Amino acid sequence: MLALTIVLGAVGDLLLSTGMKQIGRVELGPAAAMGGVFVRIITNAEIWLGIATLLLLFGCSLVLLSRIDYSYAQPATAVGYALVALLAYSVLGEVVTVSRWTGIGCICVGVALVGRTPPRTTV
């Protein structure tokens, strides 16, 4: 179930990013302008797909949090950063620099350390 939440999170973020790039940069402004942005957001198919994916992630996370510690579950999902960077590079065509990949490597080592601790420490 932990692996499922990682994949759902990465795909959901990818869909949200795709939708928001279609809408364009959000600028804080008059209520009418913000209302227009809001309408464009709620009528965007990619954003609804992203929301549906993240709602599924939400349900899985609730069950997960009832079983294991929050402080274990949250860091373990950091593997999703590598997946997000990979998807951003391959699907969105973003430039993922060497420093970003280096950082992702540090994150993966950190996640491996966190994964060595017991999943539940409270009664």
Next chain:
Amino acid sequence: MHLRRRRPGGTDASTHDGVIVLRTALFLSIVVLAGTSGELFMAHAMKQAARTETVTHAAVVGLLKQGFRPAAMWIGLALQALAFFALLALLSWADLSFVVPATALNYVVGAAGSALFLREQVDRTRWAGVLLVCIGVAVMCASEL
């Protein structure tokens, strides 16, 4: 810098970049603080619900019913909604591969919050892992900002 690359032409570059960086920092802070505190509230509410060992439809429905009773769950949901809209705004101008790793700053808030408010034991190994995650995020962000 990916944030600068998205700047439309016709305005003063340094001023515009400064505004973008400040705006990015502001929205990132909202995403991290509201998102993590929201998760802590929700985790607290779910801990009050009975633990389920089987993933059957009835067990999950029963768990959700109990989980949504405490006020902490609704406070957590409100904070998560705030974090979500801040994330949407952030994604409208910044790279996905920048935004998502940058939100890993919530590991600091999350580990501290779970130790302080949920009374979970966060040992040295976990803190070392969290620290490495933070270093990784810092390395990624250093070349962007």
